[in-house]
Amino acid sequence: LRFWLHLDVPRNDERGWVLNSKAVRGTLILDVEGRRLELKLGQSVRLPGGELDFAELRAWMGYKIYFDPTLPWLLFVAAIGLLGLGWHLWQPLGRLPVVKSDQNHGQSAGALT
Protein backbone atom coordinates (compact mmCIF):
# COMPACT_ATOMS: atom_id res chain seq x y z
CA LEU A 1 0.00 0.00 0.00
CA ARG A 2 1.34 3.42 -0.99
CA PHE A 3 -0.43 6.70 -0.49
CA TRP A 4 0.15 10.41 -0.95
CA LEU A 5 -1.81 13.60 -0.54
CA HIS A 6 -3.01 15.78 -3.41
CA LEU A 7 -3.95 19.28 -2.25
CA ASP A 8 -7.06 20.67 -3.92
CA VAL A 9 -5.92 24.32 -3.75
CA PRO A 10 -4.12 26.62 -6.17
CA ARG A 11 -0.64 27.38 -4.86
CA ASN A 12 1.55 30.40 -5.54
CA ASP A 13 5.20 29.43 -5.08
CA GLU A 14 6.27 33.08 -5.23
CA ARG A 15 4.62 33.80 -1.90
CA GLY A 16 4.82 32.38 1.59
CA TRP A 17 2.21 29.70 2.03
CA VAL A 18 0.83 27.82 5.04
CA LEU A 19 -1.15 24.63 4.88
CA ASN A 20 -4.10 25.14 7.17
CA SER A 21 -5.70 21.76 7.78
CA LYS A 22 -9.08 23.32 8.64
CA ALA A 23 -9.34 25.43 5.50
CA VAL A 24 -7.49 23.36 2.93
CA ARG A 25 -8.99 20.27 1.36
CA GLY A 26 -6.93 17.43 0.05
CA THR A 27 -7.43 14.13 -1.70
CA LEU A 28 -5.72 11.04 -0.40
CA ILE A 29 -4.42 9.02 -3.35
CA LEU A 30 -3.94 5.31 -2.73
CA ASP A 31 -2.01 2.75 -4.69
CA VAL A 32 -3.33 -0.64 -3.68
CA GLU A 33 -1.42 -3.34 -5.55
CA GLY A 34 -1.35 -1.18 -8.70
CA ARG A 35 -4.96 -0.06 -8.37
CA ARG A 36 -5.48 3.72 -7.91
CA LEU A 37 -8.07 4.89 -5.40
CA GLU A 38 -8.98 8.44 -4.33
CA LEU A 39 -10.42 9.34 -0.94
CA LYS A 40 -11.97 12.67 0.00
CA LEU A 41 -12.07 13.82 3.61
CA GLY A 42 -14.43 11.59 5.61
CA GLN A 43 -14.53 8.80 3.03
CA SER A 44 -13.35 5.29 3.69
CA VAL A 45 -12.44 2.28 1.63
CA ARG A 46 -12.40 -1.41 2.39
CA LEU A 47 -9.03 -2.97 1.71
CA PRO A 48 -7.78 -6.53 2.02
CA GLY A 49 -7.36 -7.04 5.75
CA GLY A 50 -9.22 -3.94 6.98
CA GLU A 51 -10.80 -0.58 6.28
CA LEU A 52 -8.96 2.70 5.68
CA ASP A 53 -10.74 5.82 6.93
CA PHE A 54 -9.56 9.32 5.84
CA ALA A 55 -10.64 10.99 9.09
CA GLU A 56 -8.85 14.33 8.94
CA LEU A 57 -5.80 16.23 7.79
CA ARG A 58 -3.97 17.03 10.99
CA ALA A 59 -0.23 17.53 10.54
CA TRP A 60 2.55 17.75 7.97
CA MET A 61 6.19 18.55 7.74
CA GLY A 62 7.14 22.05 6.67
CA TYR A 63 10.35 23.70 5.61
CA LYS A 64 11.51 27.27 5.93
CA ILE A 65 13.96 28.25 3.22
CA TYR A 66 16.25 30.99 4.49
CA PHE A 67 18.93 32.92 2.71
CA ASP A 68 20.72 36.02 3.95
CA PRO A 69 23.57 37.18 1.68
CA THR A 70 24.97 39.44 4.41
CA LEU A 71 25.86 36.55 6.76
CA PRO A 72 29.38 35.91 5.36
CA TRP A 73 30.05 39.63 5.70
CA LEU A 74 28.76 39.56 9.26
CA LEU A 75 31.21 36.77 10.06
CA PHE A 76 33.98 38.73 8.33
CA VAL A 77 33.19 41.85 10.38
CA ALA A 78 33.09 39.77 13.58
CA ALA A 79 36.51 38.30 12.74
CA ILE A 80 37.89 41.80 12.07
CA GLY A 81 36.45 42.93 15.41
CA LEU A 82 38.11 40.00 17.17
CA LEU A 83 41.46 40.77 15.52
CA GLY A 84 41.05 44.43 16.47
CA LEU A 85 40.40 43.49 20.09
CA GLY A 86 43.47 41.27 20.04
CA TRP A 87 45.58 44.08 18.57
CA HIS A 88 44.21 46.51 21.18
CA LEU A 89 45.15 44.16 24.03
CA TRP A 90 48.40 42.93 22.50
CA GLN A 91 50.73 45.36 24.27
CA PRO A 92 49.58 44.62 27.84
CA LEU A 93 49.30 40.92 27.02
CA GLY A 94 52.91 40.96 25.84
CA ARG A 95 53.95 41.74 29.39
CA LEU A 96 52.53 38.49 30.77
CA PRO A 97 55.08 37.39 33.36
CA VAL A 98 55.89 34.03 31.81
CA VAL A 99 59.14 33.42 33.63
CA LYS A 100 60.72 30.38 35.14
CA SER A 101 62.35 31.89 38.20
CA ASP A 102 60.64 32.55 41.51
CA GLN A 103 63.01 35.48 41.95
CA ASN A 104 61.21 37.61 39.36
CA HIS A 105 58.29 38.52 41.61
CA GLY A 106 57.37 42.14 41.23
CA GLN A 107 59.15 42.80 37.97
CA SER A 108 56.04 42.62 35.85
CA ALA A 109 53.61 44.37 38.14
CA GLY A 110 52.16 47.68 37.11
CA ALA A 111 49.52 49.50 35.16
CA LEU A 112 47.91 47.75 32.24
CA THR A 113 47.41 50.76 30.04
Add this chain to the structure above:
Amino acid sequence: MSHVPLELALIWFGVLAYAASTFAAWRELIARHGRGAVLPWLAVGLVCIGLGIGLRWQRIGHGPFLNMFEILISNLFSLGLVFAVAYWRMPAARAAAVVVMPILMVLALWALAVDPVDTHLPATYQTPLLWLHVAAGKLFLGLCLIAVGLGGVICLQRSRIMQSIIHASPPAPLLDALAWRLMMLALLFQTSMLVVGAWWAQGAWGRYWAWDALETWAFATWVALAVAVHLRRSYNTAPIGGAAMIFVVFILAFLTFFGVPFISSAPHKGAV
Protein backbone atom coordinates in the same frame (compact mmCIF):
# COMPACT_ATOMS: atom_id res chain seq x y z
CA MET B 1 36.00 -5.81 34.38
CA SER B 2 33.93 -3.89 31.85
CA HIS B 3 34.85 -0.39 30.64
CA VAL B 4 32.17 1.35 32.68
CA PRO B 5 33.60 0.64 36.14
CA LEU B 6 37.16 1.18 34.87
CA GLU B 7 36.44 4.61 33.40
CA LEU B 8 34.65 5.67 36.58
CA ALA B 9 37.43 4.26 38.76
CA LEU B 10 39.97 6.28 36.80
CA ILE B 11 37.92 9.44 37.25
CA TRP B 12 37.58 8.75 41.01
CA PHE B 13 41.31 8.19 41.29
CA GLY B 14 41.89 11.44 39.40
CA VAL B 15 39.66 13.22 41.91
CA LEU B 16 41.74 11.74 44.74
CA ALA B 17 44.89 13.07 43.05
CA TYR B 18 43.27 16.50 42.73
CA ALA B 19 42.48 16.33 46.47
CA ALA B 20 46.14 15.53 47.20
CA SER B 21 47.16 18.48 45.03
CA THR B 22 44.74 20.74 46.94
CA PHE B 23 46.21 19.60 50.25
CA ALA B 24 49.76 20.16 48.94
CA ALA B 25 48.86 23.68 47.75
CA TRP B 26 47.65 24.74 51.20
CA ARG B 27 50.55 23.01 52.89
CA GLU B 28 53.05 24.87 50.69
CA LEU B 29 51.34 28.20 51.27
CA ILE B 30 51.12 27.85 55.02
CA ALA B 31 54.01 25.66 56.11
CA ARG B 32 56.45 25.81 53.20
CA HIS B 33 56.68 22.04 53.44
CA GLY B 34 56.45 19.55 50.60
CA ARG B 35 57.34 22.05 47.88
CA GLY B 36 56.77 20.77 44.40
CA ALA B 37 53.95 18.33 45.22
CA VAL B 38 51.11 20.36 43.67
CA LEU B 39 52.01 19.89 40.00
CA PRO B 40 52.85 16.14 40.17
CA TRP B 41 49.55 15.33 41.88
CA LEU B 42 47.70 17.58 39.45
CA ALA B 43 49.43 15.78 36.55
CA VAL B 44 48.43 12.39 37.99
CA GLY B 45 44.84 13.61 38.28
CA LEU B 46 44.88 14.89 34.70
CA VAL B 47 46.21 11.59 33.34
CA CYS B 48 43.60 9.56 35.26
CA ILE B 49 40.66 11.78 34.35
CA GLY B 50 41.91 12.03 30.76
CA LEU B 51 42.07 8.24 30.50
CA GLY B 52 38.62 7.90 32.05
CA ILE B 53 37.19 10.38 29.55
CA GLY B 54 39.02 8.61 26.72
CA LEU B 55 37.61 5.19 27.64
CA ARG B 56 34.11 6.60 27.91
CA TRP B 57 34.58 8.39 24.58
CA GLN B 58 35.65 5.16 22.92
CA ARG B 59 32.70 3.26 24.41
CA ILE B 60 29.87 5.69 23.58
CA GLY B 61 31.42 7.11 20.40
CA HIS B 62 31.56 10.81 21.21
CA GLY B 63 33.21 13.29 23.52
CA PRO B 64 31.91 14.70 26.81
CA PHE B 65 29.70 17.50 25.50
CA LEU B 66 26.13 16.86 26.59
CA ASN B 67 24.86 16.01 30.06
CA MET B 68 25.96 17.41 33.42
CA PHE B 69 28.31 14.51 34.21
CA GLU B 70 30.10 14.91 30.88
CA ILE B 71 30.31 18.70 31.21
CA LEU B 72 31.73 18.39 34.73
CA ILE B 73 34.38 15.78 33.96
CA SER B 74 35.46 17.53 30.76
CA ASN B 75 35.86 20.79 32.67
CA LEU B 76 37.70 19.00 35.47
CA PHE B 77 40.18 17.95 32.82
CA SER B 78 40.37 21.16 30.78
CA LEU B 79 40.45 23.57 33.74
CA GLY B 80 43.02 21.38 35.46
CA LEU B 81 45.11 21.33 32.29
CA VAL B 82 44.99 25.11 31.83
CA PHE B 83 45.97 25.60 35.47
CA ALA B 84 48.74 22.99 35.26
CA VAL B 85 50.30 24.82 32.29
CA ALA B 86 50.02 28.15 34.11
CA TYR B 87 51.50 26.62 37.27
CA TRP B 88 54.39 25.18 35.28
CA ARG B 89 55.16 28.31 33.21
CA MET B 90 54.23 31.18 35.56
CA PRO B 91 55.69 31.03 39.06
CA ALA B 92 53.59 34.02 40.11
CA ALA B 93 50.44 32.00 39.33
CA ARG B 94 51.38 29.14 41.64
CA ALA B 95 49.95 30.79 44.74
CA ALA B 96 46.54 30.66 43.03
CA ALA B 97 46.48 26.90 43.65
CA VAL B 98 45.04 27.44 47.15
CA VAL B 99 41.86 28.84 45.55
CA VAL B 100 41.84 27.10 42.15
CA MET B 101 42.21 23.57 43.50
CA PRO B 102 39.31 23.84 46.00
CA ILE B 103 37.09 25.13 43.16
CA LEU B 104 38.13 22.14 41.06
CA MET B 105 37.33 19.91 44.04
CA VAL B 106 33.81 21.36 44.16
CA LEU B 107 33.38 20.40 40.48
CA ALA B 108 34.88 16.98 41.22
CA LEU B 109 32.54 16.22 44.11
CA TRP B 110 29.63 17.50 42.03
CA ALA B 111 30.65 15.15 39.19
CA LEU B 112 30.76 12.19 41.57
CA ALA B 113 27.24 13.01 42.79
CA VAL B 114 25.77 13.14 39.25
CA ASP B 115 24.41 10.11 37.41
CA PRO B 116 27.01 9.16 34.73
CA VAL B 117 24.32 8.19 32.23
CA ASP B 118 25.32 7.73 28.58
CA THR B 119 24.25 10.28 25.98
CA HIS B 120 23.55 10.40 22.26
CA LEU B 121 25.28 13.04 20.15
CA PRO B 122 22.71 14.99 18.07
CA ALA B 123 23.39 15.60 14.39
CA THR B 124 23.72 19.33 15.06
CA TYR B 125 26.78 18.62 17.22
CA GLN B 126 28.64 16.78 14.49
CA THR B 127 30.63 19.75 13.19
CA PRO B 128 34.27 20.89 13.48
CA LEU B 129 32.95 24.24 14.76
CA LEU B 130 31.94 22.46 17.98
CA TRP B 131 35.62 21.86 18.74
CA LEU B 132 36.59 25.50 18.18
CA HIS B 133 33.61 26.72 20.21
CA VAL B 134 34.29 24.35 23.12
CA ALA B 135 38.06 24.95 23.08
CA ALA B 136 37.62 28.74 23.18
CA GLY B 137 35.07 28.41 26.00
CA LYS B 138 37.30 26.16 28.07
CA LEU B 139 40.31 28.45 27.64
CA PHE B 140 38.15 31.41 28.64
CA LEU B 141 36.90 29.69 31.79
CA GLY B 142 40.35 28.31 32.64
CA LEU B 143 41.99 31.73 32.42
CA CYS B 144 39.14 33.22 34.47
CA LEU B 145 39.64 30.50 37.07
CA ILE B 146 43.35 31.29 37.47
CA ALA B 147 42.52 35.00 37.75
CA VAL B 148 39.99 34.12 40.48
CA GLY B 149 42.73 32.17 42.24
CA LEU B 150 45.06 35.16 42.09
CA GLY B 151 42.27 37.47 43.31
CA GLY B 152 41.56 35.01 46.10
CA VAL B 153 45.19 35.15 47.23
CA ILE B 154 44.99 38.97 47.26
CA CYS B 155 41.97 38.67 49.56
CA LEU B 156 43.73 36.10 51.77
CA GLN B 157 46.70 38.43 52.12
CA ARG B 158 44.38 41.12 53.47
CA SER B 159 42.77 38.77 55.97
CA ARG B 160 44.18 39.23 59.48
CA ILE B 161 43.98 35.53 60.28
CA MET B 162 45.59 34.44 57.03
CA GLN B 163 48.28 37.14 57.15
CA SER B 164 49.82 35.42 60.14
CA ILE B 165 50.00 31.99 58.52
CA ILE B 166 50.73 32.74 54.86
CA HIS B 167 54.47 32.62 54.31
CA ALA B 168 55.00 32.47 50.59
CA SER B 169 52.96 34.45 48.11
CA PRO B 170 53.91 37.14 45.58
CA PRO B 171 53.03 40.78 46.32
CA ALA B 172 49.47 41.90 45.56
CA PRO B 173 50.42 44.26 42.66
CA LEU B 174 52.07 41.39 40.80
CA LEU B 175 49.12 39.06 41.43
CA ASP B 176 46.74 41.79 40.28
CA ALA B 177 48.69 42.56 37.11
CA LEU B 178 48.95 38.90 36.18
CA ALA B 179 45.27 38.29 36.95
CA TRP B 180 44.16 41.09 34.65
CA ARG B 181 46.41 40.05 31.84
CA LEU B 182 44.79 36.63 32.06
CA MET B 183 41.37 38.28 32.09
CA MET B 184 42.23 40.17 28.90
CA LEU B 185 43.26 36.92 27.28
CA ALA B 186 40.00 35.41 28.60
CA LEU B 187 38.09 38.25 26.88
CA LEU B 188 39.67 37.32 23.55
CA PHE B 189 38.77 33.67 23.97
CA GLN B 190 35.23 34.41 25.10
CA THR B 191 34.72 36.69 22.11
CA SER B 192 36.01 33.90 19.87
CA MET B 193 33.61 31.47 21.58
CA LEU B 194 30.63 33.72 20.84
CA VAL B 195 31.62 34.31 17.20
CA VAL B 196 32.25 30.63 16.47
CA GLY B 197 29.11 29.69 18.42
CA ALA B 198 27.03 32.00 16.21
CA TRP B 199 28.61 30.46 13.12
CA TRP B 200 27.75 26.97 14.37
CA ALA B 201 24.20 27.99 15.37
CA GLN B 202 23.51 29.36 11.88
CA GLY B 203 24.32 26.01 10.33
CA ALA B 204 22.75 23.88 13.05
CA TRP B 205 19.52 25.71 13.83
CA GLY B 206 19.21 28.26 11.02
CA ARG B 207 19.82 31.26 13.28
CA TYR B 208 23.07 32.75 14.46
CA TRP B 209 21.59 34.36 17.56
CA ALA B 210 18.23 33.78 19.21
CA TRP B 211 18.63 35.17 22.72
CA ASP B 212 18.03 31.76 24.25
CA ALA B 213 18.93 31.44 27.92
CA LEU B 214 22.49 30.27 27.36
CA GLU B 215 23.24 32.86 24.67
CA THR B 216 21.81 35.62 26.81
CA TRP B 217 23.87 34.65 29.87
CA ALA B 218 27.00 34.16 27.78
CA PHE B 219 26.49 37.66 26.38
CA ALA B 220 25.91 39.05 29.90
CA THR B 221 29.19 37.44 30.98
CA TRP B 222 30.96 38.96 27.94
CA VAL B 223 29.59 42.41 28.77
CA ALA B 224 30.64 42.05 32.43
CA LEU B 225 34.13 40.95 31.40
CA ALA B 226 34.52 43.74 28.83
CA VAL B 227 33.35 46.36 31.35
CA ALA B 228 35.67 44.95 34.03
CA VAL B 229 38.70 44.99 31.70
CA HIS B 230 37.82 48.54 30.64
CA LEU B 231 37.49 49.70 34.26
CA ARG B 232 40.75 48.05 35.27
CA ARG B 233 42.68 49.56 32.36
CA SER B 234 41.09 53.01 32.52
CA TYR B 235 41.06 53.59 36.26
CA ASN B 236 43.89 51.32 37.44
CA THR B 237 41.72 49.99 40.26
CA ALA B 238 43.23 48.74 43.52
CA PRO B 239 44.04 45.00 43.67
CA ILE B 240 41.19 44.27 46.08
CA GLY B 241 38.69 46.09 43.83
CA GLY B 242 40.07 44.28 40.81
CA ALA B 243 39.70 40.96 42.64
CA ALA B 244 36.04 41.78 43.37
CA MET B 245 35.38 42.44 39.67
CA ILE B 246 37.07 39.17 38.73
CA PHE B 247 34.85 37.29 41.20
CA VAL B 248 31.70 38.83 39.69
CA VAL B 249 32.75 37.85 36.15
CA PHE B 250 33.65 34.34 37.27
CA ILE B 251 30.35 33.83 39.09
CA LEU B 252 28.49 34.86 35.93
CA ALA B 253 30.67 32.57 33.82
CA PHE B 254 30.19 29.69 36.25
CA LEU B 255 26.42 30.10 36.16
CA THR B 256 26.51 30.25 32.36
CA PHE B 257 28.60 27.09 32.04
CA PHE B 258 27.14 24.94 34.80
CA GLY B 259 23.72 26.41 35.60
CA VAL B 260 21.83 27.83 32.65
CA PRO B 261 22.14 24.93 30.17
CA PHE B 262 20.53 22.57 32.66
CA ILE B 263 17.60 24.65 33.88
CA SER B 264 16.52 25.97 30.49
CA SER B 265 14.35 24.16 27.96
CA ALA B 266 15.95 26.01 25.04
CA PRO B 267 17.39 23.87 22.23
CA HIS B 268 20.85 25.23 22.95
CA LYS B 269 21.01 23.20 26.13
CA GLY B 270 22.19 20.28 24.04
CA ALA B 271 18.98 18.37 23.49
CA VAL B 272 19.05 18.68 19.72
